[in-house]
Amino acid sequence: EIVLTQSPDFQSVTPGEKVTITCRASQSIGGNLHWYQHKPNQSPKLLIKYASQPFSEVPSRFSGRGSGTEFTLTISSLEPEDAATYYCHQSSSSLRTFGQGTKVEIK
Amino acid sequence: QVQLQESGPRLVKPSETLSLTCSVSGGSMNNYYWSWIRQPPGKGLEWIGYMYYSGSTSYNPSLNSRVTISLDTSKSQFSLRLSSVTAADTAVYYCARDAYSIGYWGQGIQVTVSS
Numbered sequence: 001e002i003v004l005t006q007s008p009d010f011q012s013v014t015p016g017e018k019v020t021i022t023c024r025a026s027q028s029i030g031g032n033l034h035w036y037q038h039k040p041n042q043s044p045k046l047l048i049k050y051a052s053q054p055f056s057e058v059p060s061r062f063s064g065r066g067s068g069t070e071f072t073l074t075i076s077s078l079e080p081e082d083a084a085t086y087y088c089h090q091s092s093s094s095l096r097t098f099g100q101g102t103k104v105e106i107k
Numbered sequence: 108q109v110q111l112q113e114s115g116p117r118l119v120k121p122s123e124t125l126s127l128t129c130s131v132s133g134g135s136m137n138n139y140y141w142s143w144i145r146q147p148p149g150k151g152l153e154w155i156g157y158m159y160y161s162g163s164t165s166y167n168p169s170l171n172s173r174v175t176i177s178l179d180t181s182k183s184q185f186s187l188r189l190s191s192v193t194a195a196d197t198a199v200y201y202c203a204r205d206a207y208s209i210g211y212w213g214q215g216i217q218v219t220v221s222s
Contacts (some may be wrong), residue, residue, distance in 0.1 A: 001168060022203075034208040036152075042201040043201055043215055044152065049208035087152055091207040096142070101151040 002026055004088050004099035013104045014082045019075040021102045023088035032092035033050055035073045038101075039084045047086075048073060080106050108133040110203050111213035115118055119196075119220050125189040129202030132183065136160050140205035141178055141185040146215075153198075157205055158185060192220045193220040 003026040013019050023033065031051040036044040044054040048064035051071055061076045076080055080089040083106045115127035129141070143156040156166035158176040166174045175188040189196060195221045204211040 001217065018179070032207065038152070043212035044209075045212075046208055046210045047121070048212075055208070083111075089152075089154075089209070091205070096154040096157070096165075097155060098144075098152045 002029060002049075002090055002097050004090055004097055006086075006088060006102045008102060009100065010103045010105070012107050013078050014107045015080055016063035016077050017078050019082075020077050020105060021073045021086055021088075023066075023071045023073070023105075025069045025071075025090060029092035031067050032090055033064075033071045033088045033089065035099065036087045036089060037082075037084045038087060044087065052095050063075050065097050073075045075104075078104070078106070082106075085087075109204060109211045111204065111211055113200060113202050113213045113216040115216065115217065115218070116190075117218055119192055119218060120222050121193055121220055122191055125187070125192050125196060125218060125220070126188045127200055127202070127216065127218070129144055129185050129187075130183065131185070131204070133136075134182060134204075136178065136180045136185075140178070140207075142203045142205040142209065143176060144201045144212075145185045146201070147195070147198040155187065155200075194220050196220050 035048040038044040052064045085101045085103045110132045112130045119125045140157040143155040173190045178185045199215040201215045202213040203209045
């Protein structure tokens with residue numbers, strides 16, 4: 001099973017600041033890494049697919065990069081509505097896995 | 108627009124079987140992996156498993172012996188059965204369309220295991 005480890009677990013950020021979340025895989029997964037935003041009482045929303053491809057209608061402040069075992073999600077300028085938990089997810093293996101999540105709070 | 112909707116009992120007794128159905132509208136079931144994912148209270152997302160449209164399956168090893176996912180393309184539905192449930196299976200359960208990334212999710216259904 002491929003383990004995904006996100007860092008940090010929690011981040012408290014002022015609106016307008018840059019946010020960077022890292023996801024590390026226990027083995028190489030190529031570019032098969034996707035990022036989701038999850039708010040309470042909502043279903044998760046796909047932000048970035050295949051490490052760096054924005055999904056439909058995702059604001060341009062969200063971007064992703066990486067390959068192999070290290071990936072990052074960046075929010076270039078945090079908006080209040082970006083308060084959420086962010087998850088990475090790999091589809092390299094038939095045994096899909098998620099990272100443990102990174103909660104982003106607005107200061 | 109593809110839409111998914113979970114349905115089923117929201118309260119299940121310990122040791123019984125949890126059964127949920129996901130109804131799919133707005134698109135074909137062909138060429139996708141039809142998945143179940145859950146979120147226990149206060150915890151992160153946990154992948155349960157999927158069935159590919161052709162019938163192959165993959166399950167989370169931690170749940171493998173208790174999980175069955177099935178597909179009925181004629182009804183545009185797929186289902187989850189989780190046997191011998193305990194309080195640890197209390198969670199919000201999501202159905203989802205896995206095209207390697209998961210662009211479409213159901214709204215989620217809260218299932219509580221309690222006597």
